[in-house]
Structures are given as C-alpha cells and as structure tokens.
Amino acid sequence: MLNRLIACLWRVIRGPMQWRVLWFAHAKFMVGVTGVVRDGDGRVLLLRHRMWPQDRPWGLPTGYAVKGEELPLTIVREVKEETGLDVEPGRLVGLKSGYKLRVEVAYEVTHVGGTLKIDTFEILEAQWFSPDSLPQGVQESHLLLIHGKEPA
Template identity: 45%
Template structure:
C-alpha cells in the first residue's frame, strides 16, 4: 500500500465516524487547556476595580482574575469570578486580548462595566480588599500587564 492509499483509507474511516467520536479522538490527541481570565471593571466614573489578593506575593494589587469552569463562556466566567470575589454584578463584558504560549493555559483579558451603583464585599478567602481607583491612584506595584490592560480600557471608554 502506498502513502496516498493510506491517506485515502484514513480519510474514509474519519468520514464514517460521527461527530462525538471525532471530537473524542481529537480531544485525546490534542492538549487540554485551562483558560485564565483577568479583566478591568470600570464604574460610571471610569474608576477601575482592583483587588488586594491574599495569595499574590510580589504584586498583591491586581484586577479580578480566575479560571473558567467547564461549559462557561469567557464572559460568564469573568462575571462569576467578579461576583465570587466581590459580590459585584457586571455588564458589557468584551474580550480585549487572548495570550497563548503558556504551557497548558490560555489567558484572556476582558473589559467590562459595573452594573449600577454597588459596593464591593470581598470573599475574605482570596481577597483582602477591593476598591475602585482613578488612574492617578493606581498602586505602584501593580502588575505591568494589568496596568496596560487598564490603560487600554480607559482609552476605549467614552470621555
């Protein structure tokens, strides 16, 4: 059997499989990724929500962050993370950037708005404090990637 015949046989076998079987084979063959999500939450005054994370050593202040759960969209996962960490409800979640190149993780950066006038209440397990900051008040030790995301969010927000 020559190489072309083998390829033709493989193609015919693949076509005979149905969707779920094809997806299962693809899932077994390819890497499974976790999807991390971080994002900016802006209030009506274009102040940004920052959290002082208990488990972040080098730069404790940062934007809300977490990982998607199975079956969630990026927007749903970010809204869930914000609600879990601060009890805040958000709206207008939009994807800003997707970063790859990490071992088995993709990172998605989003920009969102606070839904109405709310006060954050922290979960006290992961988060020590939650506050809204103006751009001039941003902590000096804020992660560079978070600072860049905040600046991009403010550049795209209406004046």
C-alpha cells in the same frame, strides 16, 4: 497508502467518535478570564490578592472558566464571588495563548450595582483607583489592560 487508509477511517467514524479522537489528540487548556472593571467615574477596581506574589499582589478580578460557561459570564461570576459587585461584560480587550496550559481572555467590564463585600479567603482588599494613581505592585499585564494596551 497509509494516508488514504486514515482518511477513509476518519470518514467512517464521523460524528461523536471524531470528537473523542480529537479530544485525546490535542492539548487541553484552562481559560483564565480577567475583567477591567470600571465605575461611572472611570476608576478601575483593583484587588489585593492573598495568594499572589508579595511584590505584585494587586490586580484585576480574575478567575477560571468552568466547563460549559460562556467566557463573558465567567468574569461576571468571578467579580460577584470575589467582591459582591454586579457587573456587565463589554468588549473583548485581550486574548493571549502561549502559556503552558492556559489561555487568557480579558474583557472591559462596567460596574452596575451591588455592595462591596470581599471574599476574604482570596482577597485581602478591594479599592477603586484612578488609572493615573495606581498602587505599587500591580501585575504588569494588568497595567497594560488598564491603559488600553494588550499584553505582549
């Protein structure tokens, strides 16, 4: 009886009201977007992040999507903000949920221009590295992405 009543009510509130109910009833997530930025020589761009753990400061450009932003454009914006470089997003290489309130998305990204000028608030250093000669202290999940493996 209760199930029928709920189903009937659900049909009556069709449209925007249903979306409001769903919004309140389900978990909310932040979406973190990472870019595996490569140049024409196959080198990968790594950033030494100011606010990351001291033993793991190196990683790929990352950031959070803002409301209404298409995810591939998030990494374009983040790379521009953090490094001044222009990039073009490519294929999706990682999608992971299961974090507390975060979903992680990763794209292959190609460097297409711009001049390297880091955002010194967030970034201490930016360098291009061969995938075979990475610095110590790279985030484990980022190492996997660099080498074409999706993080577990």
